Amino acid sequence: MSVLGVVGYYEPWYVQIIKAIVIFAVGLQLVPVVLLAERKIMGRMQGRYGPNRVGPYGALQPLADILKLLTKEQFRPSTSVGFLFALAPIISILTAVAAFAIIPFGDVQDIFGTPVGLYGVDLSIGPLYVFAFGAIAFYGIMLGGWSSGSKYSFLGSMRGAAQLISYEVAQGLALVGVIFTAGTLSLTGIVHAQAGMWYIVPQFFGFLVFLVAGFAETNRAPFDLTEADAELVGGYNTEFGGGKFASYYFAEYLNVLVISGLVTTIFLGGWLMPFGIDPPGWVDPFVVLFKMSLVTFLFIWVRATLPRLRYDQLMSFGWKVLLPLATLNTLVTAVLVTSTH
Amino acid sequence: MGENPTPENNSPALALTRWVPDEDVVEVQRSPAPGPARGSWRAFRETARGLQTTMMRWFEGTNTIQYPEEKVPVYPRFRGRHKLHRFEDTGLEKCVGCSLCAAACPADCIRVVAAENTPENRVSAGERYAAVYEINLSRCIFCGYCEVACPFDAITMGHDYELSDYSRSDLIFTKEMLLAEPLDRTPLRREGE
Numbered sequence: 001m002s003v004l005g006v007v008g009y010y011e012p013w014y015v016q017i018i019k020a021i022v023i024f025a026v027g028l029q030l031v032p033v034v035l036l037a038e039r040k041i042m043g044r045m046q047g048r049y050g051p052n053r054v055g056p057y058g059a060l061q062p063l064a065d066i067l068k069l070l071t072k073e074q075f076r077p078s079t080s081v082g083f084l085f086a087l088a089p090i091i092s093i094l095t096a097v098a099a100f101a102i103i104p105f106g107d108v109q110d111i112f113g114t115p116v117g118l119y120g121v122d123l124s125i126g127p128l129y130v131f132a133f134g135a136i137a138f139y140g141i142m143l144g145g146w147s148s149g150s151k152y153s154f155l156g157s158m159r160g161a162a163q164l165i166s167y168e169v170a171q172g173l174a175l176v177g178v179i180f181t182a183g184t185l186s187l188t189g190i191v192h193a194q195a196g197m198w199y200i201v202p203q204f205f206g207f208l209v210f211l212v213a214g215f216a217e218t219n220r221a222p223f224d225l226t227e228a229d230a231e232l233v234g235g236y237n238t239e240f241g242g243g244k245f246a247s248y249y250f251a252e253y254l255n256v257l258v259i260s261g262l263v264t265t266i267f268l269g270g271w272l273m274p275f276g277i278d279p280p281g282w283v284d285p286f287v288v289l290f291k292m293s294l295v296t297f298l299f300i301w302v303r304a305t306l307p308r309l310r311y312d313q314l315m316s317f318g319w320k321v322l323l324p325l326a327t328l329n330t331l332v333t334a335v336l337v338t339s340t341h
Numbered sequence: 342m343g344e345n346p347t348p349e350n351n352s353p354a355l356a357l358t359r360w361v362p363d364e365d366v367v368e369v370q371r372s373p374a375p376g377p378a379r380g381s382w383r384a385f386r387e388t389a390r391g392l393q394t395t396m397m398r399w400f401e402g403t404n405t406i407q408y409p410e411e412k413v414p415v416y417p418r419f420r421g422r423h424k425l426h427r428f429e430d431t432g433l434e435k436c437v438g439c440s441l442c443a444a445a446c447p448a449d450c451i452r453v454v455a456a457e458n459t460p461e462n463r464v465s466a467g468e469r470y471a472a473v474y475e476i477n478l479s480r481c482i483f484c485g486y487c488e489v490a491c492p493f494d495a496i497t498m499g500h501d502y503e504l505s506d507y508s509r510s511d512l513i514f515t516k517e518m519l520l521a522e523p524l525d526r527t528p529l530r531r532e533g534e
Contacts, residue, residue, distance in 0.1 A: 041399075043403075044398070044399040044403070045395040045396065045398050045399050046398060047398050047401065047402075047403050047404045047405070048403055048404075048405050049403050049405050049407075301392060301395065301396070302392070304395045305388075305391045305392050305394070305395045306388065306391060321381075
């Protein structure tokens with residue numbers, strides 16, 4: 001098929017609309033699965049079962065959680081700024097879904113005679129798009145914390161600001177090595193460039209830095225200082241309840257999926273199988289989902305293991321360890337790439 | 342001996358107890374701080390060890406007791422809901438309505454109204470019997486003093502601990518409820534177990 005292997009392929013408008021709906025629906029279905037998986041896995045790692053009462057093996061627990069949250073009373077503190085208080089969770093969820101759109105689940109496939117790329121959109125600036133939406137996602141946290149009119153929320157969102165600035169630099173630099181090697185910013189192009197060897201091998205330090213910065217980006221343990229339950233009640237989402245809180249919750253887990261998808265795409269070879277196995281095209285999304293679930297499992301595993309960092313440890317780790325490591329990785333890659341070409 | 346040391350006499354005993362700055366500072370022996378390579382290796386190794394620890398808990402299995410279905414057996418001396426007793430041979434109540442339990446109760450949750458036994462209506466083995474015997478379990482602190490106070494072992498602490506109810510008035514247990522066998526038998530464990 002001639003359409004296979006095209007980078008930056010755009011479909012007719014109706015295909016794009018269908019794709020957008022499908023990807024949103026799939027993302028929406030993946031979040032409860034991750035939510036349940038996290039509670040089950042963390043339970044097992046702490047010698048418990050996790051939720052097992054609602055439905056078979058607790059499978060309906062996320063549904064019950066969401067129903068409970070959506071039927072709760074909508075209220076806001078009298079000190080809050082109403083407009084921003086309502087807007088902030090929407091920003092959070094919007095950016096998470098938008099970032100989900102560029103994760104490629106497969107190459108361009110021939111579906112009913114129409115060539116369709118199994119991704120939302122294959123941008124020629126893939127990683128930049130993710131960082132742009134990651135930066136806007138921070139406004140969801142920042143505005144949410146600030147507009148609550150509560151000191152705990154404010155402290156949480158301030159920490160979020162500092163954390164995001166520190167870690168986004170390292171995260172961006174960690175990807176520069178990959179972009180040098182692949183010679184493209186398109187995520188499908190990066191996957192195609194990994195045909196011989198996945199980038200986790202030549203870019204191992206980039207992978208490590210990206211993964212750790214990804215933990216910080218998603219505000220997950222051990223970098224969950226924005227919501228540090230023990231000291232800040234609930235951080236930026238202390239004052240949020242009901243559907244607004246559900247939005248934040250949803251956005252957090254969708255961000256985990258986005259980072260998992262990015263790690264899969266950029267470092268784990270996307271839909272490529274190891275040992276040169278070349279399955280038919282419809283297997284590709286399942287390969288990506290399998291790899292994503294492995295990375296998501298790592299997220300959960302780390303959350304069950306590592307304690308929360310102190311704030312100064314977080315800062316010094318970001319600036320004194322991750323940033324020099326990412327810079328060194330970029331420099332070495334640049335020297336190697338220019339000397340071999 | 343016998344004389345109090347004063348600042349003037351400047352005894353050697355006092356000189357020993359006087360605090361000298363910097364004398365109680367103890368040198369702490371620390372190994373040299375690890376370098377960047379060793380330090381990062383150490384951090385990596387310890388992180389991996391932590392991940393291994395949590396994963397091992399998974400393989401160990403769970404320690405959960407699925408409570409409403411499974412129950413932890415209680416010890417014989419566990420102090421649960423009270424029981425009133427009858428004589429096994431005659432079927433007469435052991436309680437003679439003396440109100441010593443009500444007097445011993447620190448939470449004041451027992452109410453006893455005594456009445457005289459008559460030849461036609463013989464309820465207890467003694468002279469009198471408890472016409473009304475109520476325990477307000479929403480006040481009871483399960484201290485067991487009533488059991489100690491009872492001269493006839495008529496009231497003992499049972500093993501039931503599932504006592505929640507929907508209204509406070511339902512928690513006032515009458516004599517008939519206390520005399521009856523509990524519907525759900527609480528699992529019991531042996532003393533040495």
